[in-house]
Amino acid sequence: MSTASTADSRNLIHSLGGETIRFVEGLGDLALFTLTTLRWMTRGLPRRSVVLQSMYEVGVRSIGVVLITGMFIGMVLAVQGYEQFHLMRMETRIGAVINIALVKELGPVLAATMLAGRVGSAMAAELGTMRVTEQIDALRALGANPYQYLVVPRFLACFLLIPLLTAFADAIGIFGGWLLSTQVLGVDSAFYWHHSLDYVAAYDVLTGLLKSMFFGAAIAVISCHRGFNCGAGAEGVGRAATESFVLSFVAILVTDFFVTIFTTHLYYVIWPAPVSLL
């Protein structure tokens, strides 16, 4: 009995150790992938047509889904918040809550999640298919560097266009929240905006947009990395697409946490307060 239990413990430790090693290896590989991408970015930009194609896929084709989700999240916030604020007879302040939540958190995270789902998975699947059908080897055989030709344009498109998508999500979410609060729930429009402006500062909007750039970079690197390391066959491509979304989503939330701490500290460095929350 005790021998079996010792063997079980050893197996557990063995598999835990194996998983830890694989996790660290994976992180190291992702870090090297990121560095190689950045190195190729400094060696000259890819052809304009290739970058524009990626920007069209990432930016233009994502606008619709970002607008729809942004609009509804703004309206949902209004519905959820109204009951609580109404009980305290503070319904005119609902705009401040909706808008601060949108520009600081929900707009950037929502746009990034949409990008990870719509674009990140597609990038992983596309590059994964290119890998299993030897198209990436063909690029190298024809004198093109796969990082410069495939990864850099996608990285630039995600990094540069996600703030715009976030701005769209913020704007339409703010509109949705206002529409439902004032036109359906009967909150006074003038007070709605007045209280919003009291609480939402330009710093909040800018840090939200800045944060989204980190999300865009993470989505591009993770999705391209998954595609480049895709397993064989249709199953490998499917797994690469799924993993790219899951890992991107985790990365978005983890990055969000650390960037939020940083920007909050930065706020108190620029505008010192008597008591800091952090």
Next chain:
Amino acid sequence: MSFENRFNSDEIGSSIIELKNVSRQFGTQQVLRDITMQVYSGETLVLIGESGCGKSVMMKLMMGLLESSSGDVLWNGVPIAGRSDGELVQDRLRFGFLFQGAALFDSMSVFENVAFGLRQNTKMSEEYIRHSVMNRIQDVGLSAASASKMPSQLSGGMRKRVGLARAMALMPDIILYDEPTTGLDPIMTDVINTLILKTRSRRPVTSVVVTHEMSTVRKVADRVLMFYPLSRLQPGEPQIVFEGTPEQAFSSLDPRVSQFVYGEARDRLEELAAA
């Protein structure tokens, strides 16, 4: 110097690619072990062997698309390991590679696929590129109308021919063919074999062909190397089990060679069932 003559032509018969004690493994699985071989300028070398014995890996090692786990790959007597990324990319343009599934870029038309190498590596005018690409497309027996088609609209034989046109677009000195006739009907197989011969007759090129098709071996090979899977070899046995002319391959007394060239199952079915 014109684009076509940018490389010094190698002396016919000199060693153009050399592998010295090359091994390659993926994770814990070893595919190639201690391979030493040479490819001579102007010859057509055919590599044969069972699926999974490392022939395609060998081709990618020759072209520097994969790195060896140990040993050296040399181009014209110089190891490729010391080259910078830029040098490797430039030197690799001496090679044309016809991939097993053609590896055409799905998002590009036939014309754009064939033009890719020229646009990527030269500053030629669009007019010259158009002229050159249409010539390559006609060389492989495709009509001008097929230039605007997408790869998804092509049959297997057409895809291979477009792949060949793309491999030849930069006028390489060395063309590597990875299973160029796999999956094709006998007539299209002969079309591809004829194209390999025609390519060689147009200008002096060195060719390395990986194939399972013995008709290809008979028709195009100057020299044949046969690889054997490592799992079937005793430790220390060489992985290259045959080197010689096609005639010698067909008359070989080595049962491993005769089994492959005549396509005989022998006791393989029982072996597979027992595994």
